[in-house]
Amino acid sequence: MKVSELLQGLIKKENLTMYEYLDVSGITDSSLEVKRGDMFIAIKGNTSDGHFFIDDAVAKGASIIIGEEQLDNLPIPYVQISNTRKALGIISKRFFKEPAKNKILIGITGTNGKTTTSYLVKHILENNGYSCSLIGTIKNIINGRTVPSVNTTPSSLLLNKILSESDDQVVVMEVSSHGLAQDRVEGIEFDFCLFTNLTHEHLDYHGTMEQYFETKALLFEKLKPGGTAIINVDNFYGEKLRDRLKAQGKRVITIGADQTADLVIAKESFGQYALIIESNISFELQSSIPGLHNIYNGLMAYAVAFQFCSNRNDILSSIKHFSGVPGRFKTFHTQEGVTVVVDYAHTADAFFYCLTAAKKRGAKRVTHVFGFRGGRDESKRAEMMSVSAELSDLFVLTLDDLNGVSEDKMLHTLHHLNHSIGNGKGLVISDRTAAIRIALENSRRGDWLLITGKGHEDYEEIHNFALGTSSDIESVQTLLKLHESYG
CATH class of the missing domain: 3.40.1390.10 (MurE/MurF, N-terminal domain)
Known part of the structure; x- marks a missing residue:
């Protein structure tokens, strides 16, 4: 050329x-x-x-x-x-000859919920006759073929290459704040832009919540003329974004418990069922994944899917039968009646929703295993610790990815947070697989064990406990098999 x-x-x-x-x-x-x-x-x-x-x-x-x-x-x-x-x-x-021009592009941003919402949208649209590519945190799916994902949002060069290879009608894309700050979606225009929420995260990169918000808001400047913004307004930044876009004359659909929303969560039960009011119509949305946050994810997906297919019951049925996302509230049940959940949650807000979901589902006791990533936003750690200490009956602090931080330094941080915020009621176990094993062994019938932070990801650190496993999910599966063999 x-x-x-x-x-x-x-x-x-x-x-x-x-x-x-x-x-x-x-x-x-x-x-x-x-x-x-x-x-x-x-x-x-x-x-x-x-x-x-x-x-x-x-x-x-x-x-x-x-x-x-x-x-x-x-x-x-x-x-x-x-x-x-x-x-x-x-x-x-x-x-690549403007590879997005003949496709419908859906961009999803926010602190939490991007991945689950993107998978839900893809699932619903495919159930209703559309072919969809998916670009995001866990993997990219193009023409039904899975391609490994390096970043949540790929570089603009790789993104255009992917779009040029896609024969799918719709492209559903997670758009991270890093991707926006680094111009990875430069030149791309979206038919739909979704805002899930904004909570404390990545301030080591963005500096302040206001700058973090403004970076996220850049996505909505990339709406096509006549494009639609879908916004969760149950947080300050969602309201701010709604008001800004409406003042600009853009088409906005809002969701939330706020009575002014276009889709109102009027009532929810056990974080899995919700009564939704849309204009003068009410209907029930049932999430296949527990947690109020998944009601929000489901409603975000419903809002965009309804722009494609107007059969409400078909959309709701798709949400109800959604099989879930790798590493997002992945649930196991032991022979002794313990529920074990592996989730990617790594913010205070995500902790709150996961732990609350367990309590709403009738957990007798909640044990929480988690850690902090080295070299990442340290300012969010105290809030994460506070939420876990308040909502769990026992927390076990362990190592996550160290990213060059020494193990001794991270263990010092864990002990300090345990005593300064957790009142010393938690355990500190450096080896992650050992932490999971001990937490599981100390769980009884009716208890829930939540293991958060890694989700779908493989371990980066070498753990000493002789499981030989490469992820939290694999560790749980191996421990359950060992217990069945020797239990």
Whole structure:
């Protein structure tokens, strides 16, 4: 493709003529992937800078370099652009010939609930005759084929490549705050944008809740003309976003217990059944996954699905029979009558909903196993600890991913939080698999054991307890099998 076409609008018009006869066979932002004839775009990242690898790209046969710094004496053309992240999105969109233009795009953002809501939307639409791609935290599903996911929201280059490969009618996409801040959806326009909620998270990256919100709100600037925003207004930031978008004349559908919402949660039972009022019509929504938060997820999915298929009963039936999401409230039942749940919950808000769900489902006692990720937002830890200490009968603090933080330092943090906030009533067990085993052995009939933080993810740390397992789910499954064999 001609470089002049790719750079249109990114550099001065009079400078485009010098690139009219230069073609590129591919584009990349990784020097490791450069092939002869490619355009290499140097991106300044958090841990590395693509400008350091320009010489490598030249040596591998790149035909042109795009960067932000002023560079002279390169043996191939070099174009300086103020923001190469944004440029990557625009160039990728052009190179792959606007792959989203004939698709219906649904973008979902928020602190919690993105993954479950995205899976629900895909499930409902496919049950009602639409083919759907899914792009998100756990995996990407394109044309029915599963592709590993590296980031919740892929780079703009990979995103456009995925869209160009998809033959599906609808693309359901989780859009993270990091993805928005890093322009990974630059050049993409959405038919529907969903806002699930906003609670304390990622302040190590965004600094303040207000900045975190403004980053999330960027998604809604990418609505197509006539596109629809669907917003949970049962939180301050949802209300703020609703008011802003309505003032801009955008179409907004709201959900929540707030009586002014378009879809009102009038009554809920056990965090699994809810009476919904829509205008003058009332109906029951039954979630297949326990927890009030899953009522909200189900109602968000209903709101967008109803824009596609107007048969309310078909949508509600799909929600009722949804099989769930890997690592989201994954439930096991032991022979002794203990309920074990593995969930990805890693915020105070998510803790509240998971622990409350167990209590509403009749748990005699609730034991909570969790930890904190090293090198991540430390400001949320006290609130997480406080929620667990209040709602669980016993909590077991253990290690999560250390991310370079020493084990001794993290254990010191766990002991400090146990005594300063948990009043010393919890246990601190460094080995995660041992923590799960001990919590399970101390559970009795009618108890619930919640293991949170990892969900679908594999362990990054090597654990000493001789289970040989690679995830919380696998650890629970192995312990249950061992107990059946020797119990």
